[in-house]
Amino acid sequence: MFKYFSKKSAIIIIFATLFLILESFVAIIETDFIRALMYRAVYPDPNNVLVPNIQAPGTPLVQVPIDSVINDSNITSLYNLGPLNLSLLTFVILLFGVLFGGLGVWMTSKAVAMYITEMRRRVYEKIQKFSFEDIDKFSASSLLTRLTTDTELIYTSVSFAAKFMIAGVFSIIFGIIKSAIQYSDWVIIYAIVIPLLIVFIGLIIAFSTPHMRKGQQYIDGINKQVRESILGIRVVKAYNLESKQKSKFEIPNEKLTQSWFKGYSLIGMLFPVLQCVVTGMMIFIYFITWNKYDNMSAAGQLIGFSGILMQVLFGFIIIIVSIAQISRSIPCVKRINEVTKFTPSLTFDNSSTKKITKGVIEFKNVSHSFLKDDTHLIIKNINLKINDKEKIGIIGGTGSGKSTLVNLIGRLFDCSKGQVLIDGIDVKEFSFNEINSNVAIAMQTALLFSGTIKSNIALGLDENLSAEELEKEAIKAAKVAEAWEFISKKPDKLNSIVEQRGKNFSGGQKQRISIARTIAKKSKIIIFDDSTSALDTITEKKVQSNIKKYNDATTIVVAQRISSVEELDKIIVMNNGEIVGFDTHWNLLANNDTYRSIAASQLGTEELNVMLKERGLRQIEKNKQQ
Known part of the structure; x- marks a missing residue:
């Protein structure tokens, strides 16, 4: 006492x-x-x-x-x-x-x-x-x-x-x-x-x-x-x-x-x-x-x-x-x-001088269970490497371990078995500031803090920026997230008031501000954990296109809809905590049953068959020209 x-x-x-x-x-x-x-x-x-x-x-x-x-x-x-x-x-x-x-x-x-x-x-x-x-x-x-x-x-x-x-x-x-x-x-x-x-x-x-x-x-x-x-x-x-x-x-x-x-x-x-x-x-x-x-x-x-x-x-x-x-x-x-007196389950070596310079992510024999046993594994024996600046999508059914996988990268918790590496270094060896400065995560449930739109986006900005620079960067991030569309229509624009938990904004608006905040952080690794789920298809397409075009970080997009990830470099397909596919969109449609079944449930079997047929014909014509 x-x-x-x-x-x-x-x-x-x-x-x-x-x-x-x-x-x-x-x-x-x-x-x-x-x-x-x-x-x-x-x-x-x-x-x-x-x-x-x-x-x-x-x-x-x-x-x-x-x-x-x-x-x-x-x-x-x-x-x-x-x-x-x-x-x-x-x-x-x-x-x-x-x-x-x-x-x-x-x-x-x-x-x-x-x-x-x-x-x-x-x-x-x-x-x-x-x-x-x-x-x-x-x-x-x-x-x-x-x-x-x-x-x-x-x-x-x-x-x-x-x-x-x-x-x-x-x-x-x-x-x-x-x-x-x-x-x-x-x-x-x-x-x-x-x-x-x-x-x-x-x-x-x-x-x-x-x-x-x-x-x-x-x-x-x-x-x-x-x-x-x-x-x-x-x-x-x-x-x-x-x-x-x-x-x-x-x-x-x-x-x-x-x-x-x-x-x-x-x-x-x-x-x-x-x-x-x-x-x-x-x-x-x-x-x-x-x-x-x-x-x-x-x-x-x-x-x-x-x-x-x-x-x-x-x-x-x-x-x-x-x-x-x-x-x-x-x-x-x-x-x-x-x-x-409670000892947190996660401890950081804040004296560590190791730095994240590229953003290469690697999973080595990673398994995890929240119950700390081998009978209730959320993810099982994951081996995966994501190169720096790659744009990777993750898709799978509910409970397949998508969010658990990406949360291990930001070390929101530690895996039960195996290693998660960034630039060849175990995430446990980085200091708290280093891991949190270089891994940015936009969650599905967008949480806004009381204040202004600018103060919320500024959470991801450098504190040493001048007021003019801060506003410029905030506008840039808002445009990438397609948030500037509604922000610019408000009388106070970036200085518009955000009430507690952002209750004066719609779900889609909150998600776009959250995405802008994540992008503004300019981390080496950016993760979007189903963070566009409240957006309409057209706006989501624009956001995904902007992220791919203007974002220079290693990017991982977790999604439920194939349309959210089909344009990314590669897509990870998960089922029951395991990776059952890792390839491009078209290769997965052609060769991966799980991915094809997801596409069929979302697009319809007939439309999917038409798409595959057209894709095949175009490929044949391309081969003839070569």
Whole structure:
């Protein structure tokens, strides 16, 4: 928990602790000043104090000196300062208490804010290093809860505890010390009550923490359900699923209610128990001192001890409230630590100086299974070489391993067996920046970020470009992606606003902006993973033609439609995780049954036969001319 304190915040919290300790010390001292003021108000004349005659009840009041009433050297010394001096000194002590307390609270707030900032930063940085597999292990909703709700609960708890628990602890310590010095007859009470309270508090924490932990897990479920309902609101409305979604929400919501009810019910028991302890201790003290003392001085001591006792018990109240806060944050800290201590499945050698210079891709005996076994292989024993600047298509049925194959190139995860090489070097030997700077991937689901069209395309541009150069490159990439067609019609063009997740754009427009962003990156290797699926046939043809014409990188196009890849240099045909063909479009039509069956299902058998016949006749004429 303390690892999130930076050097600066640690120094601040040390000074804050010092000021809060001084505040607690001043608070204990204040009890003497207040008692002295009380005596000064009740007995203004030190030589003429009228008190009841305890030894002869019912007799008139007797006159005694103030020393007979006050049997405490500290109180007597303060009393003898005089009313004005005593009042001014008490006011100064109160000011010091306010000053120390104010500085302590301000510095504590500053340190805790820095602490939570560092915690969020580390969690966010660690999430950025997660692979797809790692994110699935935690789930997106859980990571979001840990980064927001959990850290907020920790901030509230740590802030409260740091501000008040220190004051409470030292109020108890100083109170016990003062009681031992001035009221040794009654200090044994602390030895009986305090251990009992500590044991009771420990038991409450032990029993309430599991309920709080389960509560945070149920919050994950609530966030997941709310996120799905909001993102899928169109489907919910279209299929009239409001009642069903509400029922699904109620399950984790009810579990959260029950979990927090049990946890807070246990924590709530601390306060009535403490109140009983306070009342019981006071009654016990008055009972054992009943008729034991026969002078006003002893009665004054009893009042003085009661004041310190209340200060000590007030310290316990503060500690209990702080513990109630901390007990809720303990599961949150554990959940945060699970993220920051987690070792990502992918590690990079960021000290590596190896560079991607050409973009030659090679697969050597590559197999992969997400279940880490040999019985559920997604791709099987792939051996393949793609030369630099080649334009390669990949086609195959759903689940044939197309996306898995290309994701291995960008090292979104590592293959279970074999090697993936770029320029003859294993992808595991490149630094994170090198692999991500030189392998660009446009996904089928185009994700746009809040901002402008320019800011989205600029994600793939060099940060050192001037504003004019950036705009020029963005326009160029947009034209290649056929996105400039609709961007130029907008009033603000590249500066048009993009709402969250690009919801103010159609699916095809989002895909074209995503393609422009990928092209603008100018990587050595560019992968389009079914990224034109939302485009009409004419626009797709234009995009594919532009990519082939203007893009000088090694290019891989994953597609479902043959029309998306037929003009590329070569096409990889996949079936059940294996490469069953790797050739040009026409050669595959002539010689590969899998590719021909895909073409027949998309074009129709008759049209395919006509195409093959025409192609054959043209080839015969070409041979005759040669």
